[in-house]
Amino acid sequence: MSDTNTKQVNSNSQGYVILYILLAVLLLTGLIFLFKSSLFEKRAIDAKIVKDEIYLNEDLVFTDNTPKATKWLWEFGNGEKATSKTGSYHYTKPDTYIVRLTVDGELRQEFPVTVRDTVRTVVDTALTISGPTAGLVNEEIRLEGDGQGKDFEWSFGETGRVDVKGKTALYTYRAPGKYVVRLRTEKSHKPAFLTILISDPNADIVSDLVAPGDGERKTIDDIRARLQAIANGADFNANYYYLVNKYMCSNEKVTVNIEMNGKKKQTDIYSYCMGLTFGGEIAIDEAQLTIKPNSNCASLLNIKQHSGTVQAETSSTSDAAAKTK
Structure with a gap:
């Protein structure tokens, strides 16, 4: 009876040992798998450009969110480069370009970009000139300009240069004659003109x-x-x-x-x-x-x-x- 019990205990002990060994093997296998997965996990690049078709007056906006990335190289297809994670780039010529990104020297991705001619909206930039159309030699003429822009430039036709700057122009002619005054600004689509006749009270120029x-x-x-x-x-x-x-x-x-x-x-x-x-x-x-x-x-x-x-x-x-x- 005693021998039978002893054999049964030994048998149970062996079963537990085998079970423990199997559990240990499974646990070790799982740990190895997890370790290898975390150690050798292949990263995928996570980058994008906001638009793949832009105009010359737009900037190309780019960004990268690749996990654990520390180094970036953006190549814009025209010889120019950037090394920032996120940024923008301005093209100067319309064309189709291939933008290439290299992350940490190993992960790469390409983006085709089309740059088109700028479509500009023509804004009403009409200028007007207010003031006299006749004057005298050595007498100050006052003209007022109105229109869009900050830099008003006046050419009074006597010197061939820009004579006065500002919305209000004061000028004195030195010789009689018929002059064409021109006004322009940095936003004017076309200049404004005014013809003015300058007389000499001491001589009949007519x-x-x-x-x-x-x-x-x-x-x-x-x-x-x-x-x-x-x-x-x-x-x-x-x-x-x-x-x-x-x-x-x-x-x-x-x-x-x-x-x-x-x-x-x-x-x-x-x-x-x-x-x-x-x-x-x-x-x-x-x-x-x-x-x-x-x-x-x-x-x-x-x-x-x-x-x-x-x-x-x-x-x-x-x-x-x-x-x-």
Whole structure:
């Protein structure tokens, strides 16, 4: 009886041992699996761009949320890069680009991006000018501008430059004539213009304006004198704008036909006068205006001139020839 009980106890003990061993093996296997899973778990990249189609006036917004990531390299398909986790990028040319992200030097993802031309909405940016349309030499003119923008720039047509800045413009003309005032701002789609007539109370400039058969010799002498002054190195702006404003109604594109030393060419009044300042010794022989019908504004200027250098060379050659004889 005792032996039987002993055998039964041993048998039960062996069963428990086997059960414990099995449990231990299962537990160890589970721990190993969990350890290996956490240690060798393959990370997946978690990145995105907000929009894959943008316009030139938009920024490409990008972000990455990859777990435990510490290093990022964004490549925008045009040679430029960024190393931030999240940010934005501005393209300067429309095209299709491939944006590439590399996380921690091993995880990679690509995003195709299309950049289109900017569609701009044209805003009403009309400018207006308020003020007189006539004035006197050496008398201050006051003009007011109205419209969108902060930087108001006024050109009064006498200097060819921006003369005044601000919504209110004060300016004093130094010479009589018909001037075109121009106003623009950084937001203006088109500039605003105002034509203003400046008179000299001490001289009747109307009688000096060119008209067919009226004061022709006086006009020719006046133009020749001003052009010759420019050629001789006198103040360019004073003489140039005197001619343009007095005879050409401030039009700097009036055509000029030039005949010089037997050669002919054509240009505009500004280019011609600028050329006089670099042309060496130029002598103005004749100047003739063609006037627009029913107008005091010139549409064409014919000039005959010669080079003083050529004349001097010719004289020297003639003198040498005479001595040889």
